[in-house]
Amino acid sequence: MKKLLIILGFSLGFFYRIYSQPIALHPENPHYFQFRDKPTVLITSGEHYGSVINPDFNFELYLETLHREGFNHTRIFLGDYAEKEGDFCIVRNSLSPDSGKFLAPWMRSTQAGNALGGNRFDLDNWNPEYFERLHQFMNKADNLGIVVEGVLFFEGMNWEYMPMNRKNNINQTTKIDANQYMTLSNGIILEYQKSYVRKLVSELNRYDNLIINIANEPWFSNQEQPGFSSPPRDETKAWIREMSGWIVEEENKLPKKHLLSIDYCNEGRVISDDELTAYWKNISVFNHHYDKNAVSVRLNYHRIPKAFSFNETGLMPTYSNAYRIQGWKYLMCGGSLYNNLDFTFQVGHEDGKGKVEFSCDGYRGCGDPRVRSEISVLASFFKSIDFVKMKPAPEIFVVYYGDKNMYALANHGKQYAIYVEGGKNSWYRLGIPFGKYMVEYIDPVTGIKIQEDMVEHRAGDLRLDGPDYHFDLAIRINLVE
Numbered sequence: 001m002k003k004l005l006i007i008l009g010f011s012l013g014f015f016y017r018i019y020s021q022p023i024a025l026h027p028e029n030p031h032y033f034q035f036r037d038k039p040t041v042l043i044t045s046g047e048h049y050g051s052v053i054n055p056d057f058n059f060e061l062y063l064e065t066l067h068r069e070g071f072n073h074t075r076i077f078l079g080d081y082a083e084k085e086g087d088f089c090i091v092r093n094s095l096s097p098d099s100g101k102f103l104a105p106w107m108r109s110t111q112a113g114n115a116l117g118g119n120r121f122d123l124d125n126w127n128p129e130y131f132e133r134l135h136q137f138m139n140k141a142d143n144l145g146i147v148v149e150g151v152l153f154f155e156g157m158n159w160e161y162m163p164m165n166r167k168n169n170i171n172q173t174t175k176i177d178a179n180q181y182m183t184l185s186n187g188i189i190l191e192y193q194k195s196y197v198r199k200l201v202s203e204l205n206r207y208d209n210l211i212i213n214i215a216n217e218p219w220f221s222n223q224e225q226p227g228f229s230s231p232p233r234d235e236t237k238a239w240i241r242e243m244s245g246w247i248v249e250e251e252n253k254l255p256k257k258h259l260l261s262i263d264y265c266n267e268g269r270v271i272s273d274d275e276l277t278a279y280w281k282n283i284s285v286f287n288h289h290y291d292k293n294a295v296s297v298r299l300n301y302h303r304i305p306k307a308f309s310f311n312e313t314g315l316m317p318t319y320s321n322a323y324r325i326q327g328w329k330y331l332m333c334g335g336s337l338y339n340n341l342d343f344t345f346q347v348g349h350e351d352g353k354g355k356v357e358f359s360c361d362g363y364r365g366c367g368d369p370r371v372r373s374e375i376s377v378l379a380s381f382f383k384s385i386d387f388v389k390m391k392p393a394p395e396i397f398v399v400y401y402g403d404k405n406m407y408a409l410a411n412h413g414k415q416y417a418i419y420v421e422g423g424k425n426s427w428y429r430l431g432i433p434f435g436k437y438m439v440e441y442i443d444p445v446t447g448i449k450i451q452e453d454m455v456e457h458r459a460g461d462l463r464l465d466g467p468d469y470h471f472d473l474a475i476r477i478n479l480v481e
Contacts, residue, residue: 047345261285268296318367426466
C-alpha cells in the first residue's frame with residue numbers, strides 16, 4: 001500500500017507539472033502576475049544569486065527562511081558567471097565559491113588553469129552534478145511557492161574569470177574584449193551561448209515557478225550613453241533580441257511557455273515605442289536596479305502593459321529605512337516585483353544571520369535582518385488588498401502636503417491603499433466617491449495596526465484624521481456600504 005501511494009503521488013505530481021501553467025502576466029491586469037491561478041506580486045529580500053553555482057551554499061535552509069518570513073521570490077545566476085572573493089568589495093559573497101568549486105553547467109576538463117581555481121571547462125560536455133543541484137533547487141522552491149528568476153548571462157567586470165573566456169576552457173573560443181560578450185560579434189562564443197540557452201531552457205521547462213532573465217545588467221560594459229541610468233547599446237539590444245528568439249523557438253517545442261525578463265537600466269527612463277518594436281517583443285518583465293524613486297514604473301506604467309520590477313537594491317548603508325521605503329514606493333506606483341539584495345545570506349549563515357562587511361568604499365548594500373522583517377510587512381500588506389483591480393491614483397489627494405510624499409493605488413469606490421513617506425501627522429483630504437469606509441492605519445515597520453476608524457463620507461471630500469506616526473505610514477481603506 002505504501003509503495004502504491006508513493007507511485008500515485010509521483011504520478012499526480014508528474015501530471016500536475018505537465019499540465020499546470022507557469023507564472024504569467026495576469027489576464028485582467030498585465031502589470032501584475034498570475035501564479036497558481038492567483039493574482040501575485042513578488043516580494044523578497046534575497047541572497048546574492050549564488051544559491052546553485054556555489055555548492056557550499058545550503059539552499060534548502062535559505063529557501064525555507066524566505067518562506068517562513070513570508071517571501072515568494074528569489075533570483076539565481078545560472079552558470080555563465082561567478083565572482084572571486086572581494087569583488088565589489090563584498091566579504092563572504094554567496095556568488096563567490098571557494099577556489100575550484102564554481103559549479104557550472106559544463107564539465108571540467110583534465111587541463112588545469114581556470115582563473116577561479118580548478119581545471120578548465122569543456123564547453124562541449126554538460127555537467128550532471130550541476131543539473132542535479134539545479135533541479136533540487138527548483139523543486140524545493142516550487143514546493144514552497146517561491147518564484148525563481150533564473151539569469152542566463154552576465155559579464156560585469158569578470159570576463160577574465162568566465163567559462164566562455166578561452167583562458168578558462170579547452171574549446172579555443174574566440175578571443176574577445178569584455179564588451180563583445182553580449183553582442184552578435186563574439187565569434188564562436190555565440191554558438192556556445194546558443195547551446196547553453198537551449199540546454200537551460202529545455203531543462204527548466206517543466207517548472208511553473210520560473211521567470212527567465214536573459215541578462216543581468218547588460219549595460220555594464222555596453223552603455224548606450226554615459227551616466228548612471230543608461231540602457232545597453234543597440235548592439236547589445238540586438239543580441240538580447242536574438243537570445244529571446246532562441247528561447248521562444250526552443251519553448252515552442254516544449255509544453256510550457258515562460259515569461260522573459262530583461263534588466264533595462266539603473267533607475268529608469270522612458271522605454272520608447274520604437275525600442276519595444278525593434279528589440280523587446282518577447283519581453284514581459286522590465287527590471288530596474290537602484291530605482292529609489294520608482295522612476296521606471298512611473299514613466300512607463302500607463303504606456304506599456306507589462307510588469308515592472310525593482311529587482312536589485314544597494315548603494316546604501318547596511319541598515320537604512322530606505323530599503324523599506326523604496327519597496328513601498330515602487331509597488332504603490334504600480335510595480336509588481338521588489339527584490340531587496342540581502343547580504344546576510346552567506347555560506348554557513350543561510351538563515352540570514354551572517355555578519356555583513358565590505359572591504360572598500362566602492363560598494364555598500366543591505367546587511368541587517370531588520371530590513372528583511374520590514375519588507376515582510378510590505379509582503380503581508382499586499383496580500384491584504386485586491387491589487388490586480390487597482391491602479392496608481394495620485395489624483396485622489398485633494399491637498400498638496402509639502403512635508404510628505406504620498407502614493408496611492410485605487411479600485412475607485414471600493415478599495416484604496418495609501419503609503420505616506422515623511423511628515424508626522426496623518427490628516428488628509430481625499431477625493432473619492434461617497435460611502436461608508438473602514439480606514440486602517442498600519443505601521444510599515446512592524447505591521448501593527450495603529451488605528452481603525454469607520455468613516456461616513458456623504459459630502460465634499462473625505463477627511464481622514466489618523467494617528468501621529470514616526471516616519472512613514474500605510475493606510476488601507478475598504479468600502480463597507
